[in-house]
Amino acid sequence: MLSEKSLSEPQSIASIIRDGWTLTQLPSNVFLLVLSFGLQMGIYGVWSGVLPSTLLSMGYDNTQAGTLGSLNTFAGIFGGVGVGLLADLPWCRTSLKRILISSSLISCFFFIILALMLPPLKMMTSSFFMLCLVSSLAGLVRGMIDPIAFELCTELSHPISPGVSGTVLTLWVHILMIVCLSLPAAFLDKIMMLLMAGTMGLCALLLFGVKEEYSRLRIDQGIMPSQSMQKGDDRESYNMEQTRTSEWYDTPSSSRTTLTGGRPSGSMKSRENSSTYLSPKLLSAPSSAAAVY
Helix, strand or coil: CCCHHHHHCCCCHHHHHHHHHHHHCCCCCHHHHHHHHHHHHHHHHHHHHHHHHHHHHCCCCHHHHHHHHHHHHHHHHHHHHHHHHHHCCHHHCCCHHHHHHHHHHHHHHHHHHHHHHCCCCCCCCCCHHHHHHHHHHHHHHHHCHHHHHHHHHHHHHCCCCHHHHHHHHHHHHHHHHHHHHCCCHHHHHHHHHHHHHHHHHHHHHHHCCCCCCCHHHHHHHCCCCCHHHHCCCCHHHHHHHHHHHHHHHHCCHHHCECCCCCCECCCCCCHHHHHHHCCHHHHHCHHHHHHHC
16 A cells, blocks of 8 residues: 555655556456556657648648647547536446447547548548548547546556556656657658557457446445445444444544554545555455444
8 A cells, every 4th residue: 555655755666666566456457447548648649749740741731730630639628528527427437438448449430530531541532621520520539538537547446546547657658658759750650640540449459358346436425345235234234334434534534543553644635545544455345444443
């Protein structure tokens, strides 16, 4: 588990690598989600940088290139906001993996169409309007991935702090972008359009290996899993465990102790932060919460 100090100070490379290794040990396979999410984010950043030069090579001017790129970006923003509202609906809260896979495949389709319209393939003739339309649709659907992936990362990495997956993801994205942007511009112009489409398809395949778990959501809703319920114990025992767990969250931090040595746990302003101090065993088996007392 991460210490309070590690949450407030910059992490070293060794610490990030250690945290990344921790993610690979989780049964949810959240590392596949981090790999997929970081892959598409990094490649998309490079694709956005190559797009203007590709359009200029087709005879479009800087204004048109800027317009197409801006429409793609704004469409992605609208897609992220829209899917965020959609994900708040009850029937979507436990279907985040399906939303991600669907968005990746649809985005892959639009990026393939766009690659066929642009050099070096240029197998489909199109007007500037059609280029803007297809690019906007590709950006719209790809933008839907970002907030859902962050939310699912937080769910699947529980009880580990969300900052762990966020740190590993950020490092992975930047390494990928640095490596790609160090390649010759002429080479990127030849492969980038198809590479973007292929990346979205690969991301969808990686997501099939992710195992959905929503233990953090159950905690927020007060529906924590219980070993006693699984063993067929009565409802009264289960409700008592729920009350004890809720009281632990409501107890002032100064009167709490960690489960790893009896030291004061310090300021815990949210359930996400408090989960840093709880062992996975406690979170998966609330009946052991009585040990806190």
